[in-house]
Amino acid sequence: MARRIPGTGKPAAKRAAAKGDFRPSKEDILKYIAENPDRAGKREIAKAFSLKGDDRVWLKDILRDLQDEGLLTKERKRLSRPGGLPPVTVLEIYARDTDGGLLARPSEWDQSRFGDAPVVSLRPYRNGPAPGIGDRVLAKTFATGEDEGPAYTGRVIKVFERRAEAVLGVLRQMDDGSFRIEPVERRQSEMIIGRDDLNGAEKGDLVEVEQTSSARYGLPRGRVLQRLGSLTSEKAVSMIAIHAHEIPHIFPPDVLAEAEAVKPATMKGREDWRNLPLVTIDPADAKDHDDAVHAEPDPDEANTGGVIVTVAIADVAAYVVPGSALDREALKRGNSVYFPDRVVPMLPERISNDLCSLRQGVERPAMAVRMTFTADGRKIRHSFHRIMMKSAARLAYPQAQAAIDGATDDVTGPILDTVLRPLWDAYAILKRGRESRHPLELDLPERKILLKSDGTVDRVIVPERLDAHKLIEEFMIQANVAAAETLEAKRQALVYRVHDAPSLAKQESLREFLATLGMSLARGADLTPRQFNGILAQVEGAENQALVNEVVLRTQSQAIYSPENLGHFGLNLRRYAHFTSPIRRYADLIVHRALISSLKLGPDGITPAEEERLEEISGLISATERRAMAAERETVDRLVAAFLSEQVDQTFEARISGVTKSGLFVQLPQYGADGFIPISSLGDDYYHFDEAARALFGSNSGKGFQLADHVEVKLVEVAPLAGAMRFEMLSEPKPLPGSKRSFHKSKSGRRVRERASQPRNRRRR
Structure with a gap:
């Protein structure tokens, strides 16, 4: 009997179900979920296929099987297909299929981490001009689950301006x-x-x-x-x-004119907090200061040992009005982009570096949240306020840390006991709450490129991670949580910052990898950040610590913006929104406007038109964030490639940063840039790709190279403009734990790899 998916043959399915001889196959169910993501709960699926009684029990078992196989993930009560693309993303159309349909790939994709970019088959576009080859579009994506053909289908939401053929x-x-x-x-x-x-x-x-x-x-x-x-x-x-990457970097005249015409905000509708000694703590070279902090003991006797923490954020919404030229340009940019030699800001300097910069001793409008914590770091209440403030001091991270460590200066000395020590006391309390929450604790040092006066690379450093950095980070996290909680309680639509749990497919991949190291990972229950931390703790100080950290990182989903709350897995938080940087992130500006509307703090809040576009806006700003990350990474690669172009044939210490079927990506720790070693240049052995072990191993020797290995390489070719470097491997391959393979001769005489002796769960691809 031919099966048909609801929407194309639902009456036939109903007739078959009435006879008791129709139950959808797994393929039918997966296809339905891919094509109907908004109606993908168990009840909707049962209704679509007219399943009743015992058939619903059968459906429940089938859905559980699909989740165990890694073919479905469950978010609250909605089922979806796991995959590498976010639900809304920017695509580039590159070809047509044999039927004339459009094929696209994601605009930004890290091949060294994720392999080849997935192909998306676009559905017909019904509104406005039809897209064509070479166009960029914003599209909603749905995984197909097919072994052959495009991995996704897509529905176009918006066609961007056509790219100039330049x-x-x-x-x-x-x-x-x-x-x-x-x-x-x-x-x-x-x-x-x-x-x-x-x-x-x-x-x-x-x-x-x-x-x-x-x-x-x-x-x-x-x-x-x-x-x-x-x-x-x-x-x-x-x-x-x-x-x-087509990053807008020149502000149009109307945007600049609008910024120059803005008048400073007044006290109207604001609370006077100018006497509260809020301070800014930023990098020493920061040009704008958009957040300020304050802490004090809670005087309430019912909260002995508790603290009150205040976070004040520049009130960008007071100057950037929905629908204005400033607003349209900010959404187009999505976020500021940070290069080693410049910043491409989201807002003109008149706004970001002047009116919205919380300068020392200058009156500035702000959105503030006052939060009360118990002695064990548990937040018991918070409130939002629209205020006028005056920063008591502008501090740099090393400067604030030095004062706490006993080395004060003319600025920090007078405020050490009244401002700085209460901040550190409050951080000690918030840290207790963080530790009880068990967020994901990955050891990922951040590198910073220092340039010479001529713009070339001087050196790459790993800045010291101070308690001052951690203090500000934890204060900002708590402010972001408070914003999401308030808006959710007010039933106000907003843009969440979501980080979904790893898909079952990625969990299984991690399980296979850990098995190659003799480590186990429990099946069945959903993994938690605490369980990941347990894995990391097992390898702390071991030779494979860097490898396991890297693989755990790659197991994680990509954080995105969404109007639907999926929680933040990495921070182990149920609800989370970006509130603390509206100068450089459009998402934060949306959250500020939502707070203004829901708390009735002024007329310049979120509009109904914005609320209706939150899915589109979330997709756009998620895409601009990925665009910025790709552009920043490529710039580092070009700077380092240009710097090393005179050092061809020199040897370097490197670390394997990516393993693919075609070769190895290696990173030079000294510079933080990547290059490639083709598999054909690895030697006389015939190398195979072991996905589970993240390794290439030789069929004759059984030895090979694995992700995070430290190796010695020779630079053989540099293309500075492309930021591309090709290396030759000098290190000898090493025995790989869990990668012992046996081979047999096929009928053609070719050596064929047999299945690993260690049992592996072969999930459907």
Whole structure:
């Protein structure tokens, strides 16, 4: 009997069910869930397939089986397909299938971590102009669960402005005096540029070029559209990433005019907190200061040993009004982007560095939350206020820490006992609450590139992690939780910061990996951050500590913005929203507006139109966040590649940062940049990819290379514009625990790998 999915053949399914001879297959159920994500609860599935009585019990068992196999995940009462793409994301259309349908890939994708980007088959677009090849779209994605063909289908929500057919490259002058463009992307062809088409550009300039003609033989010709600057300037490298990722970096005139016309906020509708000694604690080189903190003992005798913590955040909503030019540009940018040599801000400096910067001794409007904690770090109440404040001191992290450690200066000395010690006392209490919450504790040191005056790499450092950093981080986390709790209690729509639990498929992959190290991971119950911390504790100080940290990190889902609350797995929090940085994140601005509306703190809150677009806005700002991360990472790669271009044939200490079927990605710890070692260059042995062990191993020797291994490599090729480096492996392969394999000869005589002796759960792909 042919099975049909509800929506296309529901009457037939009902007739079959009435006869008692129809139960949907697992494939039917998976397809239904993929195509109907908003109606994917157990009741909706049963209704769609007309299942009653014993059939509903059968359905419950089938759904549990699908979850155990890693083919479904359950979020509250809704079932969904696990996968690598967020539910709403930005895609680039690159081709058509044999039926003429559009095929797309995610706009931002880390191949070294996740392998090849998944393919999305787009459904027909019904509103406005139809998208075409080369377009970027915002789309809702649904996993197909098919072994062949596209991994996802997608429904287009919005088509972005069509990309200009321009090539980014560097103008080179040849020996014969002619000019050519060396493209930034290696897949693009060089172009010949005539002298009349230079548009003022000179050799060594970074330029945008459009192709004007193609030749049957030889290189195509082009003309310079605009000169972006000299490649020798210190900001040229980040400019490559800005243009390659289409990051808006020049504010339109109407946005700048609107920012300049803004008048400082007044006391109207605000509480006067100017005498409260709030202080800012930021990096020493920070240009804007958008958060201030204060703490004091709770005078309530019923809360002995408790503290009151206050966090004040710049009131950006007072200046950036929904629907204004400033607002439209902020949403377009989504967030500020931080490069080693510059910052591309979300808001003009008039707003971010002036009116909304909580400068010492200057009156500034703010949104503040006052939180009361018990002596064991449990929050018992909080309240939000719209205030006028005056920062008592501008402090840097090392400066504040030095004062607590006994080395005060002219600024910290007078406020040590009245301001700083109460802050540290409060942090000690909040730390108790954090420890009882058991958030995920990954050891991931953050590197920072220091540049010379000419913009080249000086060195890469790992800044010391101070208690001052942890204090501000924990205060901000608690403020974010309070914002989400308040808005949820008021039944106010908002944008959550969500971090879903690892999918069952990723859990199974982690389980297989740990088995190769002789470690076990319980099945059945949902994993918690505390269980992950237990895994990390087992390898603390061991040789494979870095490896296990890296694999646990890659097991985690990607944090995104969403109007639906899925909780924050990594922080082990039920509800969480970004509230503390509206200067640099649009999500925080939405949360501020939602608080203003729900608490009736002014007329400049969230609008009904914004509430209706929260899913679209969440998808956009999640995409701009991934875009920023990719651009920042690529800029580091280009800076380091340019710095090392004179050191070809030199040897380096490296760490394996990615393992794929085609080779190894290695990172130079000294510089924090990645390069590639093709599998074909690893030696005479025939290497196989072991997904469970995150390793490549030789079929003859059984030895190989594994994720996080420390190795010695030789630099053999550098492409500075692309930020690409190719290395040669100098270290010998090593025995791999749990990767012993046996082989037999196939009929063709080729050596074939047999299944590992250790049993593995073969889940459906």
